[in-house]
Amino acid sequence: MNPDTLIVGGGIVGCAIARALTKEGRRVVLLERGEIGREASWAAAGILAPIHLADSPPSLAELCLAGALLYPPLVEELRGETDIDVEYRPSGLLMPGRDGAQTLLPHVAQVRSHRMTRALAAAATRYGADLRPHCEVTGFLRVPGRITGVKTTRGDILAEETVVAAGAWSGELLKSVGVDLAVRPVRGQMVLLEGPPYLVKHILLKGDRYVVPRADGPLLLGSTTEDVGFDKRVTAAGVAGILSAALEIAPVLAELPIVQTWAGLRPATPDRLPYLGRPPDLSGLVLATGHFRNGILLAPITAALIADLIAGRTLPIDLSPFRVDR
Secondary structure (H helix, E strand, O other), rough: OOEEEEEEEOHHHHHHHHHHHHHOOOEEEEOOOOOOOOOOOHHHEEEEEOOHHHOOOOOHHHHHHHHHHHHHHHHHHHHHHHHOOOOOEEOOEEOOOOOHHEEEOOOOEEEHHHHHHHHHHHHHHHHHHHHEEOEEEEEEEOOOOOOEEEEEEEEEEEOOOOEEEOOOHHHHHHHOOOOOOOEEEEOOOOOOOOOEEEEEEEHHEOOEEEEEEEOOOOOEEEEOOOOOOOOOOOHHHHHHHHHHHHHHHHHHHHHOOOOEEEEEEEOOOOOOEEEEEEEOOOOOEEEEEEOOHHHHHHHHHHHHHHHHHOOOOOOOOOOOOOOOOO
């Protein structure tokens, strides 16, 4: 039996959409070219607040606020649906300023992004979603004016709706059907330190560099913003820059050992806004991509909006700022 909805992309956004749709009784197949949740969602810091929101359009602020409000009830639901602790913590965010001044945002929370993705995937599977890792989409099936499914390395799949949530790879994938998405990969390198619990109490943010303390002791340091294409290599310059900024923010970190380094590819757009909704003149296709640095934060609200859109319900947020032809 063909699914009602195909989801292309197994990151946190795709898994959140799969859970939302299957919870409403839709038959969903999710396709991921690699492992579920092992690209940008695995690499992310999991800060549930936008960075540099003051420089972003008001429509992004509205979307981010809605996303943050959905997290506490979603985490509670996931506790009942899975045995995965996503480690959601309202640890607060401290921004060191000039002359020793500090700004504390006490309600900013964090989550272990890779655990959150795993929990959403597990919940979606529990509700009946068919998640297929290592199944690469190579093209789309179509009739004039409509997408009818996808071509994959395992054969063709038909569906009423196809949702593209493939992150940095979305633009390349959609070229074949004439949808021009200005999505590009932007590399973010990360460093993990080993530390005792509560050495740092709050998330620390200065500019676009941060220190995220985990409950069990590790400290996550990030991040770079590099236009290097689909290159996920960690570099000496990237790590050096992260460490230098982290030690300026919190000198107490100087003697802590480095546990791990990695990099992920964020899906960036020219105006920092994601693409959400249907492209013009092409039915059967829904876009949910281009979340850049806010993918973890925006996954729940994106899933709710896409579920509403597919079900034909009135949307609580105007999607016109996020249309593909904006």
